[in-house]
Amino acid sequence: MPELPEVETVRLGLERVLLGEKIKRVEVLLKHCFHGRASVLKKGEVESLTRRGKLLQIHMTSGWSILVHLRMTGQLIYVSSTEEREGGGHPDDSLINNLPNKHTRVVLSLSSGATLYFNDQRxxxxxxxxxxxxxxxxxxxxxxxxxxxAKAFHKNYxxxxxxxxxxxxxxxxxxxQEVVAGLGNIYVDEALFLAGVxxxxxxxxxxxxxxxxxMKTIVEVLERGIEYGGVSARDYVNAEGLKGKMQExxxxxxxxxxxxxxCESLIEKTKVAGRGTHYCPGCQK
Ligand SMILES: [Zn+2]
Known part of the structure; x- marks a missing residue:
């Protein structure tokens, strides 16, 4: 499941290619994956991309925004007219295979001749x-x-x-997510390890x-995640290669x-808060 670093990687990649694009056509292939009146997207052009927690936001000059929830298996993949790819999300081979495919839910045709696909298996x-x-x-x-x-995320808070x-x-x-935005299973386990808790x-x-x-280790693991953890459609090779790179x-x-x-203790796995949870019995008290 994409967490803050993975969504930020998608945002950074799409920012390279989407600014100034106009949306010419919107095809919704699965109704419950699209909320709103598609026709409003045909006005204006892409002005900026921002992120809040795990939510990607594409802002149009028309005053409308597209909120992209990737959730478990979402992907936002940009394919230029010359087949250059950007974006990303859930790391599977849809990132490099022909699109649209059976997991494509929404297709946005863009003014440059590029296409933006929202794919979501689940x-x-x-x-x-x-x-x-x-x-x-x-x-x-x-x-x-x-x-x-954010300043609002301080010790007293x-x-x-x-x-x-x-x-x-x-x-x-x-x-x-109502306590702090963007953390999921991977980065919570990692931050708690580094904090010794x-x-x-x-x-x-x-x-x-x-x-x-x-508070410090949360920021530390997220920053490292943005540097190494995210995958973009541009440099995705296959799921196994990515797992190896992240695992390091x-x-x-x-x-x-x-x-x-x-400390060379054996890492243990248990269940906490209903989620598979990993910790070191030597380093974490
Ligand atoms: Zn240890």
């Missing part, structure tokens, strides 16, 4: 149209927590939430000193049974 993702000046009122965005880099939800696990709290620890038992460290950067995620890179 169909939990969607495109949604919303007025740019009213994005604060969009139900998902209205509830979304601060970005991990998170400390108060941990105190209020003291019986929840720290992992469960960090996965909640077990994912199953009760939120109320996280010490002030650990909280400070955790990870300390605990999907490394159960392997040696900890810091």
């Amino acid at each position: 169909t939990f993702g969607s495109l949604k149209l919303w007025k740019t000046d009213a994005l604060d009122e969009e139900p998902f965005l209205a509830k979304l927590g601060p970005e991990p880099w 998170l400390g108060d939430i941990l105190a209020r939800r003291k019986r929840s696990t720290i992992k469960g709290v960090l996965l909640d 077990r994912p199953s620890r009760k939120a109320g038992d996280v010490k002030k000193r650990e909280l400070s460290k955790l 950067q990870l300390y605990v995620y999907r490394r159960e049974g392997q040696l900890c890179k810091q």
